[in-house]
Amino acid sequence: MGQATIEFWxxxxxxxxxxxxxxxMALPDADRNRFSWRPFLLGAVFAHHDPDAGNHQRMSPAxxxxxxRDLERLCARYAIGWFGEGLRVYPPDSLRALRLALLLDRxxxxxxxxxxxxxxxxxxxxxxxxxSLAGTDAASLLAGPEGEEGKRxxxxxxxxxxxxxxxxxxxxxxxxxxxxxxxxxxxxLRWGQSA
Numbered sequence: 001m002g003q004a005t006i007e008f009w010x011x012x013x014x015x016x017x018x019x020x021x022x023x024x025m026a027l028p029d030a031d032r033n034r035f036s037w038r039p040f041l042l043g044a045v046f047a048h049h050d051p052d053a054g055n056h057q058r059m060s061p062a063x064x065x066x067x068x069r070d071l072e073r074l075c076a077r078y079a080i081g082w083f084g085e086g087l088r089v090y091p092p093d094s095l096r097a098l099r100l101a102l103l104l105d106r107x108x109x110x111x112x113x114x115x116x117x118x119x120x121x122x123x124x125x126x127x128x129x130x131x132s133l134a135g136t137d138a139a140s141l142l143a144g145p146e147g148e149e150g151k152r153x154x155x156x157x158x159x160x161x162x163x164x165x166x167x168x169x170x171x172x173x174x175x176x177x178x179x180x181x182x183x184x185x186x187x188x189l190r191w192g193q194s195a
Contacts, residue, residue: 003030003034003192003193004034004174004175004191004192004193005034005035005036005174005192006034006035006036006172006173006174006188006189006192007035007036007038007172007173007174008020008021008024008035008036008037008038008170008172009038009040009161009166009169009170009171009172009173010037010038010039010040010110010169010170011039011040011041011042011043011094011098011169012039012092012094012097012098012101012110012113012114012117012124013042013043013091013092013093013094013169014042014091014168014169014170015071015118016071016169016170016181016182017114017169017170017182018080018114018115018117018118019071019074019075019078019080019182020170020182020185021107021110021111021114021170022078022080022111022114023078023182023185024107024185025107025108025111026078031189034189034192035107037101037105037107037110038157038161039098039101039102039110039154039157040098040154040157040158040160040161040166040169041095041098041154041155041157041158042094042168042169044158044161044162045158045161045162045166045167045168045169048162049167068084068085072084074182080119081115081118081119081120082118082119083118083119083120083121086121087117087118087121088121088123089123092117092123092124092125093123093124093125094117094124094125095125095154096124096125096127096130096138096142097113097124097125097130098154099142099147099150099151099154100130100134100138100141100142100150101113102150102153102154102157103141103142103146103147103149103150104134104136109133109134112133113130113133116129116133127139127142164176164178165178166178166180167180168180168181170182172184172185172188174188174191174192177191179191
């Protein structure tokens with residue numbers, strides 16, 4: 001039986017992607033190591049699928065209220081830290097953090113960014129916050145040649161996400177099979193075992 005790689009497509013702006021990241025990192029090593037972490041710009045995907053809405057997801061007040069309650073329940077279920085509906089900025093500005101995640105390619109850094117944004121209500125666009133999470137000078141890294149490559153790679157990832165039919169985060173790709181939502185994590189794992 002094969003063990004296919006599972007691509008985990010995420011944006012730090014998505015609290016559901018945060019839950020998925022926490023769940024992935026809690027998996028046994030053999031399963032956790034099957035994931036390839038793929039940052040992309042969720043706003044670019046939203047704008048592609050709904051140009052009139054721009055780079056934001058349309059949501060009614062009732063849907064937004066339900067979303068916050070759903071997140072609260074899920075975080076309690078999985079024992080995940082959650083700041084709650086009082087976040088200063090939602091969605092967080094994830095652009096710099098995504099570029100840095102591409103340059104560092106460390107799931108532990110990505111998880112730290114998610115926790116900073118959604119459990120501690122920190123500004124993940126702040127270079128000092130990112131530097132502290134990364135253990136490096138984020139400003140210098142993003143301003144240098146590596147930073148330019150990070151910009152290009154983030155655009156490529158976002159284009160690749162659109163081409164793969166991704167419409168939200170988190171998403172999982174196993175071969176060409178798309179699974180959307182943190183609640184499809186187990187389905188992606190099972191599919192990957194039979195692929």
